[in-house]
Amino acid sequence: MKFAYEDMSDDQFEKLIVFLCQHLLGISVQGFAKGPDGGRDAKFVGTSELHPSKAAPWVGTTIVQAKHTNGYNRNFSEPDFFSTNAANTVLAKEIPRIKKLREAKQLDHYMLFANRRLAGNAESEIRAYIAAQCGIPDSSIYLCGLEQLEVLLKTFPDVAGKADLDPVDSPLIVSPDDLAEVVQALARQKDSISALLDDPPTERVTYEQKNLLNNMSAEYAKAQRKKYLKETAQIRAFLAAPENLELLRMYESVVDEFQLKIIAKRKDYQTFDDVMEYLVDLLFNRDPVLRQHAHKRLTRAVLFYMYWNCDIGEVSDAAAD
Structure with a gap:
């Protein structure tokens, strides 16, 4: 185990x-x-x-x-x-x-x-x-x-x-309140939140192709997918709920901020593994809510969702899933 x-x-x-x-x-x-x-x-x-x-x-x-x-x-x-x-x-x-x-x-x-x-x-x-x-x-x-x-x-x-440890493969129980708290905490990383009324969806390339485009190592990509793929449907459903429109706008604002940071920092790292860990460290160092043990895994799940959903990282304009 x-x-x-x-x-x-x-x-x-x-x-x-x-x-x-x-x-x-x-x-x-x-x-x-x-x-x-x-x-x-x-x-x-x-x-x-x-x-x-x-x-x-x-x-x-x-x-x-x-x-x-x-x-x-x-x-x-x-x-x-x-x-x-x-x-x-x-x-x-x-x-x-x-x-x-x-x-x-x-x-x-x-x-x-x-x-x-x-x-x-x-x-x-x-x-x-x-x-x-x-x-x-x-x-x-x-x-x-x-x-x-x-x-x-x-x-x-x-x-x-x-030590109250949970195995990697244990299921993550996500309640709307927990996810809202994380998304709001992510949004607080910005100096200001702009109201983005409409972010057009990005064409979904295959996971393998996206990993090649972004130079994410096969081992890191496999581990991320194994740990957090099952959470993506829950996160998508939560953000799509009409009552969570304001949280969706916060999420889109955070995505834009992160994408700019990735563009600025990408040259400093050899692989996208390092970029993802840079973002994790940035979040945990700047927000005490995200540093709490109860929220650390959920924070990583949201970051994986951003990558999986093609909200951050490079994507191909031609090939879509």
Whole structure:
């Protein structure tokens, strides 16, 4: 069973990691709390129960960090997360904090969890880098990516329930009130809302052709379609209802705004996968309603609807579905 980690809030991902660490280390794992330097760590002091093994457990103070991203199909090796010659990466910003804790004898072991894929060569490289930078033995560093997270959740199946996780394939129950709240929140991204009385429909090209036109990767397109296609009919019916005319106008206004942003930002990204994730991050960073766990998946569903309905992205003038 797989989970949509990218749809979790930062707090929910941290909650998941705490429950996992209570199994691996011990029930006295202290949850994530913001330190004086702004970082968020969890901590365990004592002899671990299972990690790295019952025969040779870690002893002392273990610091745990959780790094969550809204992005889909991300990995540890991407330049925003780790680079040996960049100072603005996620890991580079944490190195001084880890080093400071180590020098103050407040850290014996270090664990880093992220909802990113972790290849074996990247794991070795990053672990060696942290060890060299912070003076921590290589054997006292543990990195956990998506693959290992799935293994741990199968090993400790009760954790998912404790963290209130929902499987990717679980049905999305959309009520008019929920959808109205999301559409209104999307509309609030604009400085002003223009009353668009009539947006002519765009000819519907095939999904495969549109993906080629926009350079959306096959893997990303397949995942988007699998997760959100079943929601498009509900969204279309809701926006088409006569009583929701004002919400439809808001939606059309948002679409126009997003299409302009896509045109302006498209050259900065190699694939449309990146464009979609840029929009997701823009929404979640600018609107607290959309950041709520209950609305994150619905927000992504509305964005997929925009793309599926040919409201955003490039379309062919010739071939229609």
